[in-house]
Amino acid sequence: MSHLKTIEQRLLWLSHWMIHHANHIRPKADAIKIGGHQASSASMVSIMTALYFSAMRVEDRVAVKPHAAPIFHAMQYLMGHLPLEKLQNFRGFHGVQSYPSRTKDVDDVDFSTGSVGLGVAITSFASIVQDYIAAKTWGQELPMGRMVALVGDAELDEGNIYECLQEGWKHDLRNTWWIIDYNRQSLDGIVREGLFERIEKIFQAFSWQVIRIKYGALQHAAFAEPGGAALRAWIDACPNQLYAALTFQGGAVWRQHLLDDLGDQGEVSALIARRSDAELAELMENLGGNCVQTMAETFAAIDHDRPTCFLAYSIKGWGTPIAGHKDNHGGLMTKAQMAEWQAHMGVPEGQEWEPFATVADPKALQDFLSKAPFFAKGPRQFTDAALQVPQITAGSDRDISTQMGFGKILDDLAKSDSDLAARIVTTSPDVTGTTNLGPWVNCRKLFARTVQADTFQDQKIPSTAKWEFTPEGQHIELGIAEMNLFLLLGALGLSHALFGKRLIPIGTVYDPFVARGLDALNYACYQDARFVIVGTPSGVTLAPEGGAHQSIAAPLIGMAQDGLAAFEPAFVDELAVIMAWAFDYLQRDGTGDPDERTWLRDETGGAVYLRLSTNPIEQPGQRADQAFRQGAIDGGYWLRPPGPNCDVVIAYQGVIAETRRDVGVLAVTSADRLNAGWTAAQRARARGNPAAISHIEHLLGALPAHCTLLTVIDGHPATLAWLGGVRGHRTIPLGVEHFGQTGTIGDLYRHFGIDAASMVERIASLTAGARPAGH
Structure with missing residues (x-):
C-alpha cells in the first residue's frame, strides 16, 4: 500500500506542475489562458492510482474523465510511455491534449473524452460489443475485460447517460464499472444536496450494484x-x-x-x-475517494461481473491550496501558492520534472511499477487483418429506390458465406423494418447473449419479420434514441483496436434524425471509429410524412463532418459501387500524401454516410465502364457530357435527376468528396504545386466561361452552390431551405421549385438570348 501512496503523490505533483508550467512558465504566444483543471485532477488522483496500479488488468478499458487528463498524462510519463517534451507542451501544438484523445495523443488512450457524458456511455456499449464478439465462433478466445468510466458527478446531468442505462438493461449489461468522482462541485456551483440518493436509486432501478465510498x-x-x-x-x-x-x-x-x-x-x-x-x-x-487504500480495497472486493457504480466521495482540489474553493474548477494555483506547495510536497528546485524526485527507494518503486498488471504488456492497441470485399452488384429493376437497393445488397450479402458478411453487424433505433434491414435480419437474426424465441413464429402468426434473438445473431436492435445508435456505432467501429477483432458496422436511421445524435456522431468520428451510417428516408421526397420527417441540412452535415465520407447516390448501380468501396475504406489505416488524382487522403480510411431515398426512379441500365465506377466513388461523373458550346449544365445530387438533350448533366454522388478534393488541391497549389488539380476541376474544366450551372438537390441548396466557385461559372442553386409539409412528392417538388417543370423553366429563361455576343 505504501507504493500506491507514493505513486498517488507523484501523480498529484506531476499533473499540477504540468499545468502550472503551461500557464506560468512556458513562453506564451498570446494572452489566452491555457488552463488545465488542477482541482478536478486532484479529486481523481487517489481513485486513478488505485484503479490503474491495483485493480485493472491488461484487457480492461478506461474512459478517463475529461478534466482528469493531466493525471492520465502524468501516469503515462511515470511509466515511461510519454516523452518529457510532450508533457512540457501540455495544451500546446503537438503536445498532450487537453482531454484524452485516441487520435491526437500518443499515450495509450482507450476512449476519447471531452464532450462530457459521451465517454461514460460508450463504455457500456463497448461491453455489449465485447459480448457480441465473444459469442461468435471467431471471437471465443477473447479475454473478457471490464469497461471502466471515470465519471465527473456533473456529467450525470447529461441525458445520454440515462438513455444508455436503459439500453444496457435491455441487453443484460455486464463487465462495466462507472466510478463517480463525487466531489459535489461543478464549473458554476455546488451539487444539490441529496443527489447521491437519486443517483443510487436510478442505478439500482437498472440492476446495477451501487457502492457508496464515503469515508477513508x-x-x-x-x-x-x-x-x-x-x-x-x-x-x-x-x-x-x-x-x-x-x-x-x-x-x-x-x-x-x-x-x-x-x-x-x-x-x-x-x-x-x-x-x-x-x-x-x-x-x-x-473521504473515500481521496483514500488510495480505501479505493484499492473496494475495487479488490468485487467478485462478479454485474455492472457496478462506485459513488466515491472526494474533495475537489484535494491536497492542494485551492481545495474546496467554489471557484477552483478552472482556477489555478498562483506562483506563490505553487512555491509554497512545492516545499510542502518536498520537491527540490530543478527536479520538478523528475519522475522519482521525492521517492526514498526508486528501485523498489520501479520494480513495483514494472509488475503492474495493466501495464505489463505495454501499449494495448490492437489491429486485425483486412477482410476481402466480395463482388457487390446491383439489381436489374427498372424502377427502384436507393433504400430498396440497399436492402437488396445486404440481403445478397446475408445469403453469402463471405468472411466480410460474417463480420457485418447492423443496428437501428427501432426503424429496422422501415429502413430495409428486414431481409438481412430475417437471415442473420438478432443478437442476444441468450436465445429468445419469436413468439409470433411459435404461435404460427404470419409476419414478414422473424425476430429470433440468438448469440449468433448479427443485428443489435436499439430503442428510439439516436445518441445510443451513434455511441454503439462508435464502439463497434473501434472493435479492431479495442479487442483485436474487426467488425463492419452498419447503422440505419431516418435521415432527419441524424441531427438528434450529432454530438455522438461527431464523438465517434473524432475517435476514428469505422462504420457506415445510412440516413434513409431523406428529404422532402418523404412527402406524406410531413416536415418533421423531412431532412434539409443533412447533406451539409455530411460535408462538414470530419472523418466521414458522405455520399448521396441517385441510382442503385452507383450505390453498389460505393458500398463495395466503403467496405474497403472502413478498413484502411495507411498514411502518406494525398492521391494526386483526387487530392483526397483515402489511404487513411474513415467512416461513411449514405443518404438514401424511398423514391423509386428509372435506372440507367447496365453500366460497367471504369470511368463511371471511379466517378461514383470520387464524387461525380458526367451522366450527359456537355457539348463544346454548352450554355447550361444541371448538377444534381440524389434522386433529383433530370436529363435533357440540350444540356450537360453532372451526376454528383458526393458533394463532400468533391469539395474536400477541391480545397485540398487549392492548398497544394498554395504550397507550390501548380499541377495539383482536383476531380471537380477536371470535370468542369472543359465548360465555356458563359455556361451556367443549375444545381439541384433534395436538401439545402448550399450543398452544391459552391460548384460555381470552382471555375467561376454563374450558378443558380435549387434546393430546400424551409420545413416542408405533408403532400405528394409532386406537390412538394413544385413548392420548392425542384421538379422537372421548374428546372425546364429556369433553363429556358437562362438560354433565351442569354449567350454573350461572340458566342
Missing part, C-alpha cells in the same frame, strides 16, 4: 474512537457547500467549527483535541 481509512479509524459516532453523524449531516468552504479554510477553522457544533461532549472534544490543525484537516479531507 483515517475517518474509519476515528469513527472507532470514543466520540467517533458523533463525528460521523456530523459529517453525514454537513451540507456540501459548508464542507467545501471548511476544507478551503483549513485545520484551525475546522477545529473551531467542530467544537462549536460538537464541543462539551467530552469524548468528541477529546477526539478533536488529540489532533493538530494539520492532522484534523487531513482527517476531515480523508
Whole structure:
C-alpha cells in the first residue's frame, strides 16, 4: 500500500506542475489562458492510482474523465510511455491534449473524452460489443475485460447517460464499472444536496450494484474512537457547500467549527483535541475517494461481473491550496501558492520534472511499477487483418429506390458465406423494418447473449419479420434514441483496436434524425471509429410524412463532418459501387500524401454516410465502364457530357435527376468528396504545386466561361452552390431551405421549385438570348 501512496503523490505533483508550467512558465504566444483543471485532477488522483496500479488488468478499458487528463498524462510519463517534451507542451501544438484523445495523443488512450457524458456511455456499449464478439465462433478466445468510466458527478446531468442505462438493461449489461468522482462541485456551483440518493436509486432501478465510498481509512479509524459516532453523524449531516468552504479554510477553522457544533461532549472534544490543525484537516479531507487504500480495497472486493457504480466521495482540489474553493474548477494555483506547495510536497528546485524526485527507494518503486498488471504488456492497441470485399452488384429493376437497393445488397450479402458478411453487424433505433434491414435480419437474426424465441413464429402468426434473438445473431436492435445508435456505432467501429477483432458496422436511421445524435456522431468520428451510417428516408421526397420527417441540412452535415465520407447516390448501380468501396475504406489505416488524382487522403480510411431515398426512379441500365465506377466513388461523373458550346449544365445530387438533350448533366454522388478534393488541391497549389488539380476541376474544366450551372438537390441548396466557385461559372442553386409539409412528392417538388417543370423553366429563361455576343 505504501507504493500506491507514493505513486498517488507523484501523480498529484506531476499533473499540477504540468499545468502550472503551461500557464506560468512556458513562453506564451498570446494572452489566452491555457488552463488545465488542477482541482478536478486532484479529486481523481487517489481513485486513478488505485484503479490503474491495483485493480485493472491488461484487457480492461478506461474512459478517463475529461478534466482528469493531466493525471492520465502524468501516469503515462511515470511509466515511461510519454516523452518529457510532450508533457512540457501540455495544451500546446503537438503536445498532450487537453482531454484524452485516441487520435491526437500518443499515450495509450482507450476512449476519447471531452464532450462530457459521451465517454461514460460508450463504455457500456463497448461491453455489449465485447459480448457480441465473444459469442461468435471467431471471437471465443477473447479475454473478457471490464469497461471502466471515470465519471465527473456533473456529467450525470447529461441525458445520454440515462438513455444508455436503459439500453444496457435491455441487453443484460455486464463487465462495466462507472466510478463517480463525487466531489459535489461543478464549473458554476455546488451539487444539490441529496443527489447521491437519486443517483443510487436510478442505478439500482437498472440492476446495477451501487457502492457508496464515503469515508477513508483515517475517518474509519476515528469513527472507532470514543466520540467517533458523533463525528460521523456530523459529517453525514454537513451540507456540501459548508464542507467545501471548511476544507478551503483549513485545520484551525475546522477545529473551531467542530467544537462549536460538537464541543462539551467530552469524548468528541477529546477526539478533536488529540489532533493538530494539520492532522484534523487531513482527517476531515480523508473521504473515500481521496483514500488510495480505501479505493484499492473496494475495487479488490468485487467478485462478479454485474455492472457496478462506485459513488466515491472526494474533495475537489484535494491536497492542494485551492481545495474546496467554489471557484477552483478552472482556477489555478498562483506562483506563490505553487512555491509554497512545492516545499510542502518536498520537491527540490530543478527536479520538478523528475519522475522519482521525492521517492526514498526508486528501485523498489520501479520494480513495483514494472509488475503492474495493466501495464505489463505495454501499449494495448490492437489491429486485425483486412477482410476481402466480395463482388457487390446491383439489381436489374427498372424502377427502384436507393433504400430498396440497399436492402437488396445486404440481403445478397446475408445469403453469402463471405468472411466480410460474417463480420457485418447492423443496428437501428427501432426503424429496422422501415429502413430495409428486414431481409438481412430475417437471415442473420438478432443478437442476444441468450436465445429468445419469436413468439409470433411459435404461435404460427404470419409476419414478414422473424425476430429470433440468438448469440449468433448479427443485428443489435436499439430503442428510439439516436445518441445510443451513434455511441454503439462508435464502439463497434473501434472493435479492431479495442479487442483485436474487426467488425463492419452498419447503422440505419431516418435521415432527419441524424441531427438528434450529432454530438455522438461527431464523438465517434473524432475517435476514428469505422462504420457506415445510412440516413434513409431523406428529404422532402418523404412527402406524406410531413416536415418533421423531412431532412434539409443533412447533406451539409455530411460535408462538414470530419472523418466521414458522405455520399448521396441517385441510382442503385452507383450505390453498389460505393458500398463495395466503403467496405474497403472502413478498413484502411495507411498514411502518406494525398492521391494526386483526387487530392483526397483515402489511404487513411474513415467512416461513411449514405443518404438514401424511398423514391423509386428509372435506372440507367447496365453500366460497367471504369470511368463511371471511379466517378461514383470520387464524387461525380458526367451522366450527359456537355457539348463544346454548352450554355447550361444541371448538377444534381440524389434522386433529383433530370436529363435533357440540350444540356450537360453532372451526376454528383458526393458533394463532400468533391469539395474536400477541391480545397485540398487549392492548398497544394498554395504550397507550390501548380499541377495539383482536383476531380471537380477536371470535370468542369472543359465548360465555356458563359455556361451556367443549375444545381439541384433534395436538401439545402448550399450543398452544391459552391460548384460555381470552382471555375467561376454563374450558378443558380435549387434546393430546400424551409420545413416542408405533408403532400405528394409532386406537390412538394413544385413548392420548392425542384421538379422537372421548374428546372425546364429556369433553363429556358437562362438560354433565351442569354449567350454573350461572340458566342
